[in-house]
Amino acid sequence: MSSPIHVLLADDSVVIRRIVCDVLSDHRDVQIVGAAADGRQALELIESTHPDVMILDVEMPVMDGITTLKTLRQTNRRLPVIMFSSLTTRGAEATLDALAQGASDYVAKPAGTGSRSEAAEYLNEHLLPLVLQWGRHHQRGLNRSGGDRTRPRTTQRIARSSAAGRQQSVELIAIGSSTGGPNALADVLKDLPADLPCPIVIVQHMPKVFTRLLAERLDKTCSLTVREGTDGAPIGPGEVWIAPGDYHMVVDGSAGQLHLRLNQDEPENSCRPAVDVLFRSVSEVCQGRCLAVVLTGMGKDGMEGCRLLKEKGARIVVQDEATCVVWGMPRAVAEAGLADRVLPLPDIASELILSCRSRTRPAAETC
Numbered sequence: 238m239s240s241p242i243h244v245l246l247a248d249d250s251v252v253i254r255r256i257v258c259d260v261l262s263d264h265r266d267v268q269i270v271g272a273a274a275d276g277r278q279a280l281e282l283i284e285s286t287h288p289d290v291m292i293l294d295v296e297m298p299v300m301d302g303i304t305t306l307k308t309l310r311q312t313n314r315r316l317p318v319i320m321f322s323s324l325t326t327r328g329a330e331a332t333l334d335a336l337a338q339g340a341s342d343y344v345a346k347p348a349g350t351g352s353r354s355e356a357a358e359y360l361n362e363h364l365l366p367l368v369l370q371w372g373r374h375h376q377r378g379l380n381r382s383g384g385d386r387t388r389p390r391t392t393q394r395i396a397r398s399s400a401a402g403r404q405q406s407v408e409l410i411a412i413g414s415s416t417g418g419p420n421a422l423a424d425v426l427k428d429l430p431a432d433l434p435c436p437i438v439i440v441q442h443m444p445k446v447f448t449r450l451l452a453e454r455l456d457k458t459c460s461l462t463v464r465e466g467t468d469g470a471p472i473g474p475g476e477v478w479i480a481p482g483d484y485h486m487v488v489d490g491s492a493g494q495l496h497l498r499l500n501q502d503e504p505e506n507s508c509r510p511a512v513d514v515l516f517r518s519v520s521e522v523c524q525g526r527c528l529a530v531v532l533t534g535m536g537k538d539g540m541e542g543c544r545l546l547k548e549k550g551a552r553i554v555v556q557d558e559a560t561c562v563v564w565g566m567p568r569a570v571a572e573a574g575l576a577d578r579v580l581p582l583p584d585i586a587s588e589l590i591l592s593c594r595s596r597t598r599p600a601a602e603t604c
Contacts, residue, residue, distance in 0.1 A: 241268040242372030245288035247279035247305065248272075248321065249297040253346070256353065257292065257321075260360045267368060274298075276305030283309070288316065289372040292364070293340075295322040295331040303334055310339040315378060317341040317371035319364070324348045329446045333454060336419050341562070342367050345444055370535060374563070407552070407592040409488070409495065409527040410435050411519045413512030413542075415442040415534025417562025419451055421582055422532070423458055426477065428586035431460035435528075435593040436472040436495065438480075438488060438519070440512045442534065445482035452479045468499040480510035487518035495522070506538040512566070516542025525550025528592045530585065533561035537569040547575050554578045554588055 244261055246269065248254050254272045261267045270286035273279035277300040279291065291309075295302040306318060320335045320343040322328035332343045344367060347359040414421055418441045426437075443451060449465045455477070456463035463477040464470075466486045472478055472495045480486035484499040498518075505511040512531070516539060519527050529546050531539045533556055543553050553576050555567035560582040570576050580588060 239266070239373075240376065241266055242290060242368060242376070243268055243270040243286065243288045244290050244292065244368060244372070245269075245271040245279060245282055245286055246273070246292045247276060247297065247302070248292070248294040249274050250294075253294075256356055257360060257364070260357050261365060261368060264365060264369075267365075267372070276300030276302060276308075279305060280308060283313070283316070289375045290368050291316055291318045292321050292368070293318050293335075295320060295328055295335070303331060303338065306335055306338050306340055314339065315375065317375050319344060319367050319371065321346060321364075324444060324446060326446060326450065329450050332447065333419060333450060341371055342416055406526055407435060407528045409519060409523050410437045410530065410589055410593070411488075411516055411527060412437060412439045412530040412532065413516065413534070413539040413566065414439070414532035415536065415538065415563075415566060417533035418442070421556065421562075422451075423455060424582055425530075425532075425586050425589070426455055426459040426461060426463070429459060429461055429589060431475055433461060433590065433593055434474045435589075436474055437461070437477040437589075438466075438472065438486065438497070438515060439477065440480045440486065440510045440515045442508055442510070442538070443482050448479055448482045452477075455479075466497045466499060468497065470497045471495065472497060480515065483509055485510050485514040487515060488522050489518070490522040506536060508536075508538055512539035513542040517545055520545040520549050520551065523549075523551075528552045528554065528589065530589070531555045531567045531570050532582075532585075533563055534566035535563045536565050539566050540569040540573055540575070543570045543575045544573065552577045552592065554580060554585060556585065557581050 246257055258269045262269055270288055271282040273282055275297045293302045318340045320332050320340045322332045324345040344364050347356040452463050452465040461475055461477050465481050466478045485502055487498045489496045489498045505513050516529055529543055529551055555570050555576045557579050558564040571579055
């Protein structure tokens, strides 16, 4: 029987602390080992409680969440920290700051819930799974000798056996990412030139507000034009489009021009936006004339989309385990034998540049 996941919560709201503690404590595998009203109390409790996961509010008195996280990361890089922020522009900005400072994940606080039972249902759906995933992740890391993250043989085997010659020109790049994705996307996009001849479409698992702010931040740190996707928007070279939170984003081709379409169809893989939805549309419109990239993230979203793309002759690149925050989505693709390349994050930008600039068709011939 596995040991319970020890959780430390820091939030200045008595009501929130009570609800979160009640919800998490109802799960047999979770034990609340501390509840602090501010960041300073939380840091003091870490030494005595030895948590597997820390849930950290963004706005608190005495010491706020960002300062707490920065202080923690000076001495402890391993403890998973889930930021717990309001679904507001200010809360989203602070959460993105926290992710850049080493936060592991985030969840928006329940908003618009009319009762305690609705708030509890929301936390069971959105917070509890993250606590379980990150708690087990931390416990496995502690049990692993020396904390080594040895790359499975399958990764190297797949990378060698799947690497094939480029059969079709690349007219579009489609990227899927989740946990750890904002920082990974920033690392990739900053190394791409403004004259990249291929547009890029991205699904990053994030709620509304967050995706708009992420697009604005990335636009400031790279040479390409980065925007949040809008329905009907035409897409072209040198442009990056990020699916808005709570909307699936698909690519549609008409009259030789690619456009974006948004919808609120049912979530797939418990996600909206979902990578599989985007990749499926790309496989239909672009056939094999595209490059799909799967970056760090939990779960398997994107694997079935990669399967469809592979059947059409598209190339698939995934991030390797050593540079992932969580090697879940890329691993699913690699272990299914769908990856042409398994690359460290710093090598992915050059792969995108090479793929786009190796096109054999005139630029006017779009997908």
